[in-house]
Amino acid sequence: MIIFGRTVSRSSVLRLSLTLGTWTLTLTRGAPATASLGLAVTGTAGLVCGCFLASGRNSRSCSLPGLSFGLAQPAEPSLPLPLSAQLDDLYLIAICHRRGIKSLRDLTPEHLPLLRNILREGQEAILQRYQVTGDRLRVYLHYLPSYYHLHVHFTALGFEAPGAGVERAHLLAEVIENLEQDPEHYQRRTLTFALRADDPLLTLLQEAQRS
Template sequence: MADTKHELDAADGNENDAAKRPRYDPNSDQGNGDASGLESPLSGFKTTTVLRDSAREKNMFIHGKLNDQEAVIILEKTPIREDILLELFRCSRLNLDMSNDIYRTYQLQPPAHLNEIKTTVICPATEKHVKKYQLQETYLVEESGEDYRSITLPYIQSQSFSVQWVYNILDKKAEAERIVYEDPDQELGFVLLPDFKWDQKQLNDLYLIAIVHRRDIKSLRDLNVLHLPLLINIRKKGEENIFKRYGVTANKLKVYLHYQPSYYHLHVHFTALSYEAPGCGVERAHLLSDVIQNIQLDYEYYQSRSLSFPLRADDGLLSKFREAGRL
């Protein structure tokens, strides 16, 4: 984070001082450490449009340009943690807004280090990234097994849905230090690491992802009886290692798969039962325990069963369902 002097210089428009400061490369690893003395990586960002914002969730998604490249920036207020309350109350400035009998409201201005905004930068961003975060209407689609084979699968195969970033994790080329646990078996194994939605500072919103080593399973639709050992292994070892690392028991976890998934490489979500994670609703989330039991009852359950899922108005798959007369 830039120090106060640099922030004041920037605010005053001191171009000479700004020119002397080293440029910050958003694609480098410098953002993992102390950025004092460096120009902010977002100083060159020019806003094009606000894609979506939520007062309730306290986040904002912005499309623009960063160093002449298309970029999407996600701003999220970090949660208030119990361990900072004493410092928050002692060291913050309070400005009175209203006083009426026993009720008072204030604007609380905490110290800078207690007032962080988690910032995610996607650069260069593609049109798909922009559309992903743009506020749009959604529609519930009911997909039969035949719909999957004739509509969804050909569409997936025709698109360039890159999962290289997933392979980078599995090959330890990126995020290796974030891996909480790994079962290296190439048939039954997986890596377990925190989702970026979780700041890893409190357990109420615990969120981890198990990514399988196998590269031939795209989604729930590919699962059959041959994959039961893999699914059982993920559930057992995932729950065991979350308990070892964080002390959270299995009966306080939601363990589920998304359909449609956000990327087509099999992965399983582990979230705190108390956390209403994005995509955990019944229209998209399938409990891993249910998936295992369904396959035990019918070995090809997910090849024949109709599955419902939401699609955004601009989703190409929605267009394919419309063209096929399925909406």
């Protein structure tokens, strides 16, 4: 299953649970890294979450035959959701059904069919839903990711989304090409990323360098 979500910037905390096959993903709004909601369609009970159903059980048959809607109850049912209808700040996320792919580092040529399918079907779904063509989209993965389950960001080309810079974003088309040329590219390559001065990971890395 691939779920497309739209971010909102409201500071209130909203918890949303989505069932993906046999497991449940819980997203919390309030932390920008996990503020992902479904397809920006509101409903009387709070939020209608859109998802594309994958017909296959593995990466080689991950097609998107149609659009399905399921109801997600927010923690505050009466909370209004100020979802923008503007396409110039379009921001959607594709979440892979397959478990075990935590980040860019895990990707190998085995995952190429999955990655190509996400790129192709994601662009097609956005074209059908929002009439935005693939050449007007930025499609990328984060490293380091916000959460350790494979997901891909789709944003409007002119939208400067958080984490869209070169120090964190890796274009999906280039990821695919890198894996085609070198099967161990992401196991061997040095990946540079920025950290805040107070990030605990930075402290751990500095301690490791000193030891």
